[in-house]
Amino acid sequence: MLDLARRVHNHNFGIDPIVRSLLDTDFYKLLMAQTILRRHRDVAVTFGINNRTTRIRIADEVDAGALREQLDHARSLRLSRGEATWLRGNAFYGRRRILSADFIAWFEGFQLPEYHLEARDGQYELTFHGPWVETTMWEVPALAILNELRSRAVLRNLGKLDLQVLYARAMTRVWEKIERLRKLPDLSIADFGTRRRHGFLWQDWCVQAMDEGLGSKRFLGTSNCLIALRREVEAVGTNAHELPMVYAALAEDDAALARAPYDVLRDWQEDYEGNLLVVLPDTYGTTGFLAGAPNWLTDWTGIRIDSKDPIAGGEEAIAFWRSRGADPREKLAIFSDGLDIDTIERIHAHFHGRLRIGYGWGTLLTNDFRGLVPDGRLDPVSIVCKVTHADGRPTVKISDNPTKAQGPADAIARYKRVFGVGEQDAMAVVV
Amino acid sequence: MLDLARRVHNHNFGIDPIVRSLLDTDFYKLLMAQTILRRHRDVAVTFGINNRTTRIRIADEVDAGALREQLDHARSLRLSRGEATWLRGNAFYGRRRILSADFIAWFEGFQLPEYHLEARDGQYELTFHGPWVETTMWEVPALAILNELRSRAVLRNLGKLDLQVLYARAMTRVWEKIERLRKLPDLSIADFGTRRRHGFLWQDWCVQAMDEGLGSKRFLGTSNCLIALRREVEAVGTNAHELPMVYAALAEDDAALARAPYDVLRDWQEDYEGNLLVVLPDTYGTTGFLAGAPNWLTDWTGIRIDSKDPIAGGEEAIAFWRSRGADPREKLAIFSDGLDIDTIERIHAHFHGRLRIGYGWGTLLTNDFRGLVPDGRLDPVSIVCKVTHADGRPTVKISDNPTKAQGPADAIARYKRVFGVGEQDAMAVVV
The missing domain is CATH 3.20.140.10 (nicotinate phosphoribosyltransferase)
Structure with missing residues (x-):
């Protein structure tokens, strides 16, 4: 056989x-x-x-x-x-x-x-x-x-049984996080964990666990195209710092440099629409970016909060939309920086009902083996x-x-x- | 492929x-x-x-x-x-x-x-x-x-992922118990969990986990002959209540009935020796059994404590051996009733150094899925x-x-x- x-x-x-x-x-x-x-x-x-x-x-x-x-x-x-x-x-x-x-x-x-x-x-x-x-x-x-x-x-260096126990523990950990996520009202979360995953098969398992555990109403999908294709879930994503970084580097003078982050978004909104219109405002400091933002940016769907303390970042987004006459409850804030279940719960408790919230959960979804081998060698x-x-x-x-x-x-x-x-x-x- | x-x-x-x-x-x-x-x-x-x-x-x-x-x-x-x-x-x-x-x-x-x-x-x-x-x-x-x-x-009724998570949790639970067992000095424990196991493959996994986690000095083996054969671990066991129960039922009068539990052991010691000479004294009450025990029983290797509170049962065994001039530290007490990690730790803390201790760990080794599905349906x-x-x-x-x-x-x-x-x-x- x-x-x-x-x-x-x-x-x-x-x-x-x-x-x-x-x-x-x-x-x-x-x-x-x-x-x-x-x-x-x-x-x-x-x-x-x-x-x-x-x-x-x-x-x-x-x-x-x-x-x-x-x-x-x-x-x-x-x-x-x-x-x-x-x-x-x-x-x-x-x-x-x-x-x-x-x-x-x-x-x-x-x-x-x-x-x-x-x-x-x-x-x-x-x-x-x-x-x-x-x-x-x-x-x-x-x-x-x-x-x-x-x-x-x-x-x-691990034996077969050690491997079984390792993955049993890691699965249990992921599942317990998912069970806590289930308790959050109006949850909307996606896997952003490709780049720092423990391994491909493990990311694939995490996506299946999220999909089965949360259902497609709460689990939006994965950033990973191959897994999206194979598992028939949504492929999701926005844009990254490399766009404003290159636009800025190519700017010929200070005035062009100051315009560069907005030039990126002007080009982007010609190419995409809807949920792809999510601003990543922090490349050169969120506060200055929002202060200088052209009014058309107010019409974008949302903001991704990626390097500021998430509570402060969310409050800053709310204040921005209010100052421009927009209703934050119709706007989307995507949190994606170093998220884990505790952070997600804290953000949710703070902002639920005041904003539309999305989570892009990366490394600590697809690579949380912290403490499971000696000396943190899988951290x-x-x-x-x-x-x-x-x-x-x-x-x-x-x-x-x-x-x-x-x-x-x-x-x-x-x-x-x-x-x-x-x-x-x-x-x-x-x- | x-x-x-x-x-x-x-x-x-x-x-x-x-x-x-x-x-x-x-x-x-x-x-x-x-x-x-x-x-x-x-x-x-x-x-x-x-x-x-x-x-x-x-x-x-x-x-x-x-x-x-x-x-x-x-x-x-x-x-x-x-x-x-x-x-x-x-x-x-x-x-x-x-x-x-x-x-x-x-x-x-x-x-x-x-x-x-x-x-x-x-x-x-x-x-x-x-x-x-x-x-x-x-x-x-x-x-x-x-x-x-x-x-x-x-x-x-469980999907593939639910099954994975179920076994991941159960494995994690077994392994955490084993990690606690590792801390007990002079541990000597065996698997007695065949009859009430969750399933054959699960018992087989538990035996492998115990063997790898504790090593053959601390993990004596399994009561299950097939697993002992396949995994090349020791097959272990003693004797059960059915012997005195049948001997007693066959007794022709009260005097023969009173003798029956000792007749069993007299026959048993003709057939076996060494570590197989472990008395199961509780069939008709441990206290009366020990009070009436013939002196040759003092030479047996140990006593299995199976239905009395383990602390009281162990103390009673110690008192028995002392009263017969034997050193309890050379005698073996095998605890085998409803053990789980907490009980084992409690027994060990109480008796370590005063007795040779052995554990026959059954159902809560090979079938501890308590709380892992709704309504305790796997309890x-x-x-x-x-x-x-x-x-x-x-x-x-x-x-x-x-x-x-x-x-x-x-x-x-x-x-x-x-x-x-x-x-x-x-x-x-x-x-």
Whole structure:
């Protein structure tokens, strides 16, 4: 009764690939890539990995050869016919043809571009240089590969029973969180956990658990296109800091720089509508951004609160909408920064009834193995893959939390001046 | 890559058998059967199921047809050649040939005898009548079948993810108990959980978890012969109430009745030695049994404390050994009644250093799904399969807990008089 063919096939696996499809990425990367392809096809950028949890020496934990094998495997991937069909035919946010024929045709010919890898001081320097629309596609697979290799390095040393118990505990933990979520009125939550997941199969399980535990009224879907396709749940997402960061880096003078974050949104609203019109206001400080926002931004569906204390950020959004004559109860605030069940409950208790609330739950949904092996070796790390240069100029991110700032000191100083950023409260970055 | 043969085979399964081997039973049944075969081959007895958790209407939960199918399947089983080889060649308690060639030859020809089944008032009357050595073999498989059918009736209505979460929680619970056990000094514990297990595969998992979690110094083994064979752990066990109950029922007068519990042990020590010399003193009250115990019983290895409050029972054993000039620290007390991790910790805190302690952990090791589905539908029930008649006479059990007493009222009154049993404290029977 043994499946001999399967056993023999498994014996001969060269590697066990982590990323097995170009759709194993976040939906917002496709939305952003389409906008980039349409408007900034010739911009060359550099993306690079940055591990903000510096005490974790990833290059000591993850073998460079194994990392290269996984990255090379990802580069061998092409969009399959069935995947292209899904992109063409599927409705996203209730609408078909959000992704244009041009974009899908480009995607069908797409291959992840070359990478540059070296280890330094226990960390990997992993960079991607080339056309923006190509390099941007590395962000999610590169992070997913690094995070899963880190998990695998720990799991390799566990016996079969230890593995069973590990996953039993992790499943129990996820399920207990879901049971607490069920108690929240008018919940609306999505999985944003691809990049820092424990592993692909685990994210896939978490999505199924959320879907079964919450139902499709409360569980909106997943940012992961491949899982959305296979599990027939919604693919969801908005946009990220890379857009204003590149627009800002390309600005020719201070006046253009000050306009850049709004230029992004003007372009975005030409390309998308409805629930895709969610502002990410914190790239150069939320307060200044909202103060200088053009009136048409008031018509957008909502705001994503991603680096400020969520209570303060939500209150600031409410005050903004009120000051512009909009009713906050008709507006959407999406919370997506370092969420866990306690934070979600706290945010919900504070804002329920005053705003439409959405949660984009990432790392602590798909990678909460904290404390389940000794020395926290499966605890998630705060690792990001960010655009660092655009057409040769350094990019800058300031955000509402100086711990998340990025860029050369002189450029940061200039941006702070242009955007009128004053003192900021530093908050510890959990994940 | 699909295992078509396996799928097709599974499609065509008539039933999914619960008991698949005559060795899927407790080791002490083989020890007792050997003694019965040698000394009481012609005694005819009746065994019967009794559900002491009367609020649970098992006949409403478990389909009679499915129950018959499982019982019939168990009747179709014969000892296999490999199983007989294991019984012949394996060392039990460090000794080979504990089971004689005669007994194994008898076992090779053995088939479980006929059963009588009817439903009454929501409970099953399931009885087995015939030669003692045959009917005694039904106790464990009959109980395991009823308990697993009860589990399956609940599990049938759960989706795949609910099942995953259920087992994840149950595994987490078992593992957390094991982690607490690891902290107990000089621990010595065995699995006694065959009869009331959640299911065979679950008991098998629990044994693996105990073995890996505690190691073979602390985890002595399992009462289940089939799991002991397959997992290469020790098969363990002692003896049960049925021996004194039948000996007592066969006694011709009060004097013979008073002697019966000691006659059992005199026969037993002719057949076995060492760690198999563990007295089960409570059939007709521990206090009177110990007061009247012949001096040779002082040389036995230990006492099993099975129905009295464990602290009181252990203290009584210590007092007994001291009164007979024995050092309790060289004696073994085996606790086996309704144990769970809290009880084990309490007993250990009280007796460690004063006695050699052993734990026979049953239902709450192999069937602790309490609270994991609504309405406690997977909570274990206190169901037993006891000898009720021997050569036409009713059997009687009094024990140290009147909740566990069994037999006709007049016979109980006579036994209480003969054994000098006074007032007893009733304790709730958990499992």
